[in-house]
Amino acid sequence: xxxxxxxxxxxxxxxxxxxxxxxxxxxxxxxxxxxxxxxxxxxxxxxxxxxxxxxxxxxxxxxxxxxxxxxxxxxxxxxxxxxxxxxxxxxxxxxxxxxxxxxxxxxxxxx
Amino acid sequence: xxxxxxxxxxxxxxxxxxxxxxxxxxxxxxxxxxxxxxxxxxxxxxxxxxxxxxxxxxxxxxxxxxxxxxxxxxxxxxxxxxxxxxxxxxxxxxxxxxxxxxxxxxxxxxxxx
Numbered sequence: 001x002x003x004x005x006x007x008x009x010x011x012x013x014x015x016x017x018x019x020x021x022x023x024x025x026x027x028x029x030x031x032x033x034x035x036x037x038x039x040x041x042x043x044x045x046x047x048x049x050x051x052x053x054x055x056x057x058x059x060x061x062x063x064x065x066x067x068x069x070x071x072x073x074x075x076x077x078x079x080x081x082x083x084x085x086x087x088x089x090x091x092x093x094x095x096x097x098x099x100x101x102x103x104x105x106x107x108x109x110x111x
Numbered sequence: 112x113x114x115x116x117x118x119x120x121x122x123x124x125x126x127x128x129x130x131x132x133x134x135x136x137x138x139x140x141x142x143x144x145x146x147x148x149x150x151x152x153x154x155x156x157x158x159x160x161x162x163x164x165x166x167x168x169x170x171x172x173x174x175x176x177x178x179x180x181x182x183x184x185x186x187x188x189x190x191x192x193x194x195x196x197x198x199x200x201x202x203x204x205x206x207x208x209x210x211x212x213x214x215x216x217x218x219x220x221x222x223x224x
Contacts, residue, residue: 004153032210034213043218044201044215045215049212051210088154097142097167098144098159100156101146101153101155101156
């Protein structure tokens, strides 16, 4: 079964620091990637999407995509305690109907 | 923002019993999904639907059935619940367009004893 793999499993960063999260798809037919954030006890909510090679920035959040390697990364600068959450990567085929999710990276931002 | 409502929010069921989880969306999305979330496994797709009357198997459909009687409603049915089905279940909906996000309900915590 095709998989979406995320690393690291967990990450602790100091407040104000940079958090870097990684995601790779083993499905060569994947064309679209999303990043979702899930706070403890809540449902996942989309944070950012990226469909083209390169970089996309929204405030403190930047995503990169390399389609050749099917790798995307999420970078959070000036991390805040409110950024502490589970970050889920999702991928979808161009011909597909659903998003397949990775196991997530648990981010903890400590004061 | 898209609204997806799940019921019940919490459920305790007995082994061998029948469980029905319900989901309603008011955004006229064509696609609806049922995922389960377990520590170490992320979100795994159980069943999905393209529209009223359709249901498709996801990655882990064994032990589950789904029903989509209308555009708004999508149910997940456990005919014979087992303790291994103890989990948090999320319903989600999204447009048919390939590049749109998925909107999740608040989840149902199911415990099978």
